[in-house]
Amino acid sequence: MAKISKPILTIVLIVCCVALLAGFKYFQSQRAAANLQAAAKTVLSPRAKGNPKAEIKILEFIDFQCPACASGVKVIAEYLEKYPEKVYVEVRHFPLAMHKHGITSARWGECAARQDKFWPFLDGLIERQREWSALNDPLPPFRDIATKAGLNVEQIKECLNDTTIDDAIQADVEEGKMRKVVSTPSYFVNHEMCVGAKSLKTKVDNLLGIKEAEVKP
Amino acid sequence: MSEGKISKFTTYKFLVLRLIIGGFFIAVGLDKVLEPHQNFLYVIQGYQIFPELLENIAAYVFPWIELFLGLFLFLGLWLKWILRGFLLMISAFILIISQALVRKLPIEFCGCFGGLFSSDIHQTLILDVFLWLFVFLMMRFIAPTSFLSLDKYFSRQEK
Incomplete structure (x- = not known):
């Protein structure tokens, strides 16, 4: 058997690993793209704002209890205010297990969307996030925000007793998983x-051609 | 304990330690390499220690370093260098996490182990300190650590 030297084995190992993983990643991304195309038809209750024909389309995966998501919501709100024709945002639920009111707030958010009041409700949730996050029972502030x-x-x-809201949230979560979302806020800009408000700002500023940061995360 | 009087049992213990730590880093590195790099970039950004360009480079490079250090430790290839690399990397982790704790940065979960498991930064710091000690021990007792390694195979071939 031909002898192989230590440096040669090292190089072979590195090259094989990189090639194998690059190939695997490529096939994984192809499969995910195909799954997403199929899933796009089944998404329920999209929560959208802005110009649907805008050049910058942002898809946001959010957990209403996540503090970083609150920063992200404020950044997007400023973009929507300053560039209403250039920015379009669609929100998907992605409640994380580590947040005790993540699912409850997502259910309320979904019910608000069904009354076409998702955005004012979201603003209220984010504004008072610290308050209701600290409570064992977040329902009184949710009711107040809703009112x-x-x-x-x-x-x-009535809506909270409807199981289809859970289906809608689950559909969003499944879509997020397909897109390899693991933390919030995660965005897909075009x-x-x-992931995170900082990366979102860098990306959108680039697309808008903003050199100096005008919108702070 | 001196290198000359190491029992068979101790040798096996070092072998198991090497395989476990190597396997652990292979799994962590693989998970991060296969995930979109943006997820790990977000983790790095949370520690607020690197400039933007370095954050991006680290998000691409670190998972590969973890993967290859783990693989080479598992196989026992270039052990002396790999263990030094591990000590350096784990020391960096300890420093980065410590500065985040001192600065009271709002990091909910460490994110250091990709999607494999989540731990808060206090738990991760303790785990890193133990890892550092284990790697230091392996470096100190390189002979039992080299048991059933490719290094041993190649040195026998050279003779």
Whole structure:
């Protein structure tokens, strides 16, 4: 048997590993793209804002209890205010297990979306995030936020008993998993992934051609 | 304990330690390499220690370093150098996590182990300190650590 030297074995190992993993990643991304195309038809209750024909389309995966998501929401709100024709945002639920009110807040958010009041409700949730996050029972502030956002609280009570809201949230979570989302906030800016408000700002500023940071994360 | 009087049992213990730590880093590195690099970039950004360019480079390079250090430790190839690399890398982890704790940065979970498991930064710091000690021990007792290694195979071939 021909002898192989230590340096040669090292190089062979590195090259084989890199080639194998690069190939695996390529096939994984192809499969994910195909799955996403199929999933795009089944997404329920999209929560969107801005110009649907905008040059910058942001898909956001959010957990309403995540502090970093609150920063992200504020950054996006400023973009929407400053560049209403250039930016379009769609929100997907991605409640994380580490947040005790993640799922409850997502269910309320979904019910707000069904009354077409998702955005004012989201603003209220984010504004008072610290307050309700610290509570064992976040429902009193949720009711208050809902009322101030102009929601019919009786309808929300009915909506919360509807199992299809859980299906909608689960569909979002499944889509997120397909897109390899593991933490929040995760964004897809014109289909390109960026995680966290800092990366989002860098990406969107680049697309808008902003050199100096005008919108702070 | 001196290198000359190491029992068979101790040799096996070092072998198991080498395989476990090597295997652990292979799994962590693989998980990060196969995930989009943006997920690990977000973790690095949380520690607020590197400039933007370095954050991006680290997000691409670190998972590969973890993977190859783990693989070479597992196989026992270039052990002396690999163990030094491990000590350096784990020392860097300890420093980075410590500065985050001192600065009270709002990091909910470490994110250091990719999607394999999540731990808070206190737990991760303790784990890193233990890893550092184990690697130091392996470096100190390189003979039992080299048991059933490719290094041993190549040195026998040279003779």
